[in-house]
Amino acid sequence: MSDMKPTLPISIVALLVVAFLQVPVLVVVLTSFSETSYLTIPPQGWTLKWFAEVLSDPVYLRAIRNSLILAVSSTLLSLVLGVAAAYALFRKAIPGAEAITALLMAPLIVPSVVIGVAMLQYVTLVGLRGSFLVLIVAHVVITVPYILRSALASLSGLDVSVEEAARVLGADGFTAFRLVTLPLIKPGLVAGALFAFVTSMENVPVTIFLASARQTTLPILIFSSVEMGVNPGVAAISTLLIVATVIVLLLAERWTGFHKFV
Amino acid sequence: MSNLSLRNIVKRYGRTEVVRNASFQIAEGEFVSLLGPSGCGKTTILRMVAGLLEPTEGQIMIGEREVTRLPPNKRNIGLVFQSYALFPHMTVFENVAFGLRRKGESGKPLEERVNAALEMVRLGGYGARFPRQLSGGQQQRVSMARAIAPRPSILLFDEPLSNLDAKLRDEMQIELKRLQQELRITTLFVTHDQAEALSLSDRVGVMHGGVIQQLDRPEEIYHRPANAFVASFIGKPNRLQGRVEAGTVALGAGLALRPERLDLPEGSAAEVFLRQEAIRVLRAPEPGALAGTVALRAFSGPQVQLVVRLAHGAEIVVEVPSAEDTASLAPGEAVYLAIRPRDIIVLPQGAEP
DSSP, rough: TTOOOOHHHHHHHHHHHHHHHHHHHHHHHHTOOOOSSSSSSSSSSOOOOHHHHHOOOHHHHHHHHHHHHHHHHHHHHHHHHHHHHHHHHHHHHOTTTHHHHHHHGGGGEEEEEEEEHHHHHHHOOOOOOHHHHHHHHHHHHHHHHHHHHHHHHHHTTHHHHHHHHHHHHOHHHHHHIIIHHHHHHHHHHHHHHHHHHHHHHHHOTHHHHHHHHGGOOOOHHHHHHHHHHHHHHHHHHHHHHHHHHHHHHHHHHHOOGGGGGO | OOOEEEEEEEETTTEEEEEEEEEEEETTTTTEEEOOSSTTTTHHHHHHHHHHOOOOOEEETTTTTETOOOGGGGSOOEEETTTTOOTTTHHHHHHHHHHHHTTOOOOOHHHHHHHHHHHHTTTTTTTTTGGGSSEEEEEEEHHHHHHHTTOOEEEEEETTTTSOOHHHHHHHHHHHHHHHHHHHHHHHEEOOOOHHHHHHHHHEEEEETTEEEEEHHHHHHHSEEEEEEEEHSSSOOOOOEEEEETEEEEETEEEEEOOOOSSTTTTTTEEEEEGGGGEEEESOOOTTEEEEEEEEEOSSSEEEEEEEEESSSSSEEEEETSSSSGGGOOTOEEEEEEGGGGEEEETTTTTOO
């Protein structure tokens, strides 16, 4: 079956669906170059002034900085915690491993708004409301499932005796993990980390409950700007986000061939 | 290099005893195999020696050192896995260098020892390749080089040849024997292949149900099995029921066998094991030969298998080389089976499976 070529009508339908889904992205990219101060299709004239405006606006710059700090730190933390958890859950005889895995994966299923409200109540209760650390912790909660999932998948594809061979050859547990297991699951981890990074970078529902005014992140800023009317500045920052994402994905694919792990 | 000894080793999972009170010693430079069907506990013993499993009870000594609770990296052993377990992200050179690097070896001496180990398995010049670029046999040789390079005091093999096809397996068997003779490293070899165990080992331990049934030289295992399990597991034996009478085992209908050794009391029930390959097929009677008729004939190339029905009704399977005159015997023809007294194995009846 797999080497059968799709028929022409199916190919056309598939192409139309893909085109339909990509139109909004195209619209945003095109309007970000428009000279008018409102969104028009086709764009009137060509300019980069909206990019210049956005990139010199301190509010936007701070939001970008907040988002990057948040995404990088929560992804790194999730990597450490997620890999450790996956290793323990997969390799060691931990009682209730299935239940623990389900619990850690739950943020994928529980609506983000619920997590946001719950986190808000909790941090208010323990008196940590408004701390940037809380925001990082919340983002770890929602990004850990991506790391855990890809780490578990990578570990299950690995011959256990490879690590045992390293142990017998004189490597202690951590050295065997660092020199043998970790390099072998790295492509899977890169894929998981990318998902985690993007998830943190674009999150609104959890962040909006927890971020104070000074901690506004980029998606929240875009969200609130749109409330006051869409302008080409929003389109410009969105275009930048799209371009950045594409570049990161291409680099990751070249570096690790990670599409096999998604 | 040192000797290995296991003292009263027990391994339990919950209430199941996988290894029951195993005690044995492997002398310095000796090659001992553990042979048995899957699930008999042989791999469990090997993994306990390697430190990958902890025994529930008992002691493991390497030389004068007790290693029972030591982690694998503190035991100085070499282990060759069935799956090769090479590091796929490292070159052949780095695979072999792994153990040496853990011992702090580096630079020129490291390079020399890695290359020497690769030469020893006839893979000199393959250092720059990656494991995936090698055949199964070559990968297993890399895995051997990796195990011997750090000069372990004990070498362990966990079914190392069972992933290879039959022809390659024979070649590797010779390779392995040569390597072990050159290095004279104390070796524990685990396999379910009896030909492999018998031909490679100084001594073979036949295992069943977590118990070492017999640990002895291959010839002893083959010719003087300690119990019915060993007798039926090794070779292709025929089993006959009989009764001890006046120095013979009477099978019924006037048929009797006179074994070289008979330690059973007069009148007791006995079980006779006759190996297919130890039975000579004759067209004419001979003193002591069993009379019967051919019931079935099957040609398999170099050999012809004959099923012979004895006078008292029991059936015996014999193998005749196709080149022999008796290979042309057809069903219904009379036949006589001669067995040398030393090839008649007699054991008490109903003791084991």
